[in-house]
Amino acid sequence: MNFVVxxxxxxxxxxxxxxxxxxxxxKEKRTGIARPSRDGAVTFTEGFNFKLAPSQVDITSLAFHVFQATSGYGRDKLIGKCVLGSYMFARGKALIQWNTAIANPMEQNQQWHVLCE
Known part of the structure; x- marks a missing residue:
């Protein structure tokens, strides 16, 4: 899974x-902390696998929360989030990407999404 923030x-x-x-x-998983490039883009290139039974597709969603890492004991700041899932959880491009990924489980599927708060 590739992310560019x-x-x-x-x-x-x-x-x-x-x-x-x-x-x-x-289930929760998390990427490593990534440093920004000169233009301010932070790129994540890590793969994650989740097992999902066909009967669970309609009740499942995948949420991506992007956090700004803080040093010390403070809480990390939420920059934004995006949710992919069935019609119960997502609309528009997020729903289309979910349906494409479920229909083609072994193919890579890339799509840009805007983060919301």
Whole structure:
């Protein structure tokens, strides 16, 4: 899975992926902390696999939360999030990407999404 996050300010960031079923968290994974390039873009190129039974497709969503990493004991700042899932959880491009990924599980599927808060 490849992510590119463009931040105006140059901060380190990471992505937390959460597999949800019926709005409950089932599994969480997270990328390593990535440093921004000169133009402020933070690129994540890590692969993640989640096992999903065909009967669970309609009740499942995948949430991507992008956090700004902070040093010390403070809480990391949420930059934004994007949710992919069935019609129950997503609309527009997020729903289209979910349906394409489910229909073609062994193919790479790339799509740009705008983060929301």
């Amino acid at each position: 463009i931040l105006g300010d140059k901060h380190e960031a990471y992505v937390r992926l959460t597999l949800n079923q019926h709005y409950r968290s089932v």
